[in-house]
Amino acid sequence: MTSDVMHSALKRSPGTSLHRQMFTVLRDQIVRGQYRAGAMIPKEEELCAMFGVSRITVRRALADLEAEGLVEKRQGKGTFVRLELPAMRPMATLGYLESLRQISDETQVEVLNFERLLAAGDIAQLLGIEEASPLLHVTRLRRKAAVPVMITETWVPEAYIGEINQSDLETEPLFELLMKRGIRFGRVAQEFTAIAASPAQARLLQVPPGQPLIGINRLIYDDQQHPVQYLVVVMSPERSRVLMDIAVGAMNTPATGSIVHDAAA
Structure with missing residues (x-):
């Protein structure tokens, strides 16, 4: 499955590494449901092209997503959004x-x-x-x-x-x-x-x-x-x-x- 959203190349800037920029974009897309539970996210070469980054950057971003419990890698198949995602972040309820x-x-x-x-x-x-x-x-x-x-x-x-x-x-x-x-x-x-x-x-x-x-x-x-x-x-x-x-x-x-x-x- 690929996202319908087009990405432009990430820009290296002081204080924000490319892999964390990429991690943030993908994390937000998963949280919003653009990549649904169980869906495969684009392959590494596709992500390289979409974000204009190297394969090393892609792998580091995917590793951070995996550490957050958002995706899992399946040998020989690709990277998939986990079926059981972390609990939804709370909404405003307090004064x-x-x-x-x-x-x-x-x-x-x-x-x-x-x-x-x-x-x-x-x-x-x-x-x-x-x-x-x-x-x-x-x-x-x-x-x-x-x-x-x-x-x-x-x-x-x-x-x-x-x-x-x-x-x-x-x-x-x-x-x-x-x-x-x-x-x-x-x-x-x-x-x-x-x-x-x-x-x-x-x-x-x-x-x-x-x-x-x-x-x-x-x-x-x-x-x-x-x-x-x-x-x-x-x-x-x-x-x-x-x-x-x-x-x-x-x-x-x-x-x-x-x-x-x-x-x-």
Whole structure:
């Protein structure tokens, strides 16, 4: 069986190996059902032509698919999508705070940086505070089953944090500590983007420098519409996804998100 989708040659770029690019494309096609359970995927020479890569690259991509439990090789016949594929990846079912609790429960946190500093530039403007106002700045790394999955960087005005210290953040998530101080969250404004892994991010997430990453910028408000936290999240798209479930009543509100093009007119 061959796919009806045409492929153009993959391009070698800093941070993303050709075999991982190919792996990602084929994995998504299997997950979406373009290659159904039990179906044979194109032979190695066909894949070489489709993606414009060498046979070594094809074999490495197929080996990664096999390691993920998505395909199996049959001697003398080819490579087939497994009849029993891994469980479907979950869809969005949790609210914002519930999802934060789930992340906290399922991951282990390491506090990389804990400092008090003075607000400046965009951070002061986003949080609606005066320049040189005191802030808490925290950088954390979260791992799941010892695999690094997420870097978070947070800024919170000192007025909201009180006596919170580094040991508190090593045992309890920041949102829980803020709620204990009487803060009630009202809404979240967030921006999704793609960034290239800096050397520091690459080292922490164990990916090549320059690899594309998911970037999420969140401005979190309390129930009185005051910004209480600015949060930057960085993740690898090979390990993480962003799930959203939007109610019908919110379809014509900003809750659905909007696409903004920064290209000059």
